[in-house]
Amino acid sequence: MDKKVILTGLRANNDLHIGNYFGALMPIVDMAHNRADDYDINLFVPDLHSFTTPIDHKQLYAQTLHNLKLFVAAGLPLDHPNIHLYRQSFVPAHSELTWILDCFSGFGQLQRMTQFKDKSKDLDNSDNPEAAISVGLFNYPVLMAADILLYDASYIPVGDDQTQHIEFARDIAQRMNSKFSEIFIVPKSVTEQHEFFGHDQGLRIKDLVDPLKKMSKSAASSKGVVFLGDDPKDAAEKIMSATTDSVGTINFDSANQPGITNLLTLLALLRQEPQENINAEWVGKSRYGDLKKTLATAMEQFLEGFQTRLASVNEGLLLSKLESDEKLINAVANAKLLTVQKAVGLRQK
Secondary structure, rough: OOOOEEEEEOOOOOOOEEHHHHHHHHHHHHHHHOOOOOOOOEEEEOOHHHHHHOOOHHHHHHHHHHHHHHHHHHHOOOOOOOOOEEEHHHHOHHHHHHHHHHHOOOHHHHHOHHHHHHHHHHHHHOOOOOOOHHHHHHHHHHHHHHHHHHEEEEOOOOHOHHHHOOHHHHHHHHHHHHHHHHHOOOOOOOOHHHHHHOOOOOOOOOOOOOOOEEEOOOOOHHHHOOOOOOHHHHHHHHHHHHOOOOOOOOOOOOOOOOOHHHHHHHHHHHHOOOHHHHHHHHHHOOOOHHHHHHHHHHHHHHHHHHHHHHOOHHHHHHHHHHHHHHHHHHHHHHHHHHHHHHHHHHOOO
């Protein structure tokens, strides 16, 4: 691995939904296709991150493999030598570097993380008896920093809710470099990340029932969420039941008509057409039902095709890729960990 590193991943728990597909999975696949000749692409499943909030642990291992298959079904090439696929927990250096970084991280800085505050509030208000605020949730940004710094990753595509974590990784890298000499490559700033990847990282499909909220795997009701594993006809029914409004005219206006705007956005994505083309076709019309029927058909056809590709993914080939890549990744991560261990006095220089 002698090129600059782009690092990205997607959590392993729960089935992914259509918002994850267009907002995260497809941008990752497209980035891998477009950048792999010039960069090393570290695409990992952060399975250790998965239980910072309550999950079904019996399903985690199988769900990890399933989500990797989703990447392949979406078009991720397994044969490119610069694309490295691995599972976080299969690289023990992640956990050890996290502990070392913990000891140089400020409690106050972690306490101010917006995502920790938001998720803590959700857990406080949850009816789930297992929904306790864990040290792991508090510690999440340190593990994420280890994920990045182990590989000297320069570029990490993240949404707006993760930008604080990028800045934290930069802070801890600079702090360690100042104290122990230059042991880490400092990731690019959030501004530089946006310049590199573009400013469209924040695509968020809205919940079909409550279009003021983003579509979420952890939503209280699945009625507003189209999962990639949904029966296509059930997904079409969810579209037909989507919340709209009483305006009576179709407009692309997220402030005043969030439900209709969400449907238009989905239709453009499913058809792979510019939003302007879809808007030109529908804006000004009054029959919401026609728009829903068109979108429901497009969603049904998309899921049928995607699920066919998913069923044909060669699991043996995927496992072989994981095995070879995890061997390589462990060697890279262990070399960086040894550098850090020597710097902090755990190993002889």
